[in-house]
Amino acid sequence: QKAINKEISLEDWWDQEKLNLVNENQNLLTIIQSNPTLVKTFAENLDLKQKLESIEDNQNKDVDDKNQLEQHLTVISDLANKLAQNQKDKEEYNLLQSDYQSYKFAAEDEKSKLIEEINILRSQY
DSSP states (O other): HHHHHHHHHHHHHHOOOHHHHHHHHHHHHHHOOOOOOHHHHHHHHHHHHHHHHHHHHHHHHHHHHHHHHHHHHHHHHHHHHHHHHHHHHHHHHHHHHHHHHHHOOOOOOHHHHHHHHHHHHHHHH
């Protein structure tokens, strides 16, 4: 029962606080509306607040755009590094292929010479 009464009293307190805030805001609005200078100042402050929020939103968007751009640049850099490595690998492959062809021709030439010598030796005996 105490908990229920406490809960009701908290709800009553909260309702009273909300009512107090509404009344306070209404009183402030009445004061502001009764003075043209305050109305103008209030409107200017509201406009400045909206401009500030817009600037903050744009700054946040700029930060997001910058982060996204940095991510894209990182990806591009990684791809450029992979491309450079692939180019090096291709050049190394071409050199190895060239060396292989040279060794292959030399081996075939040596083989031909050996066969020729064998045939000469066979013909002598």
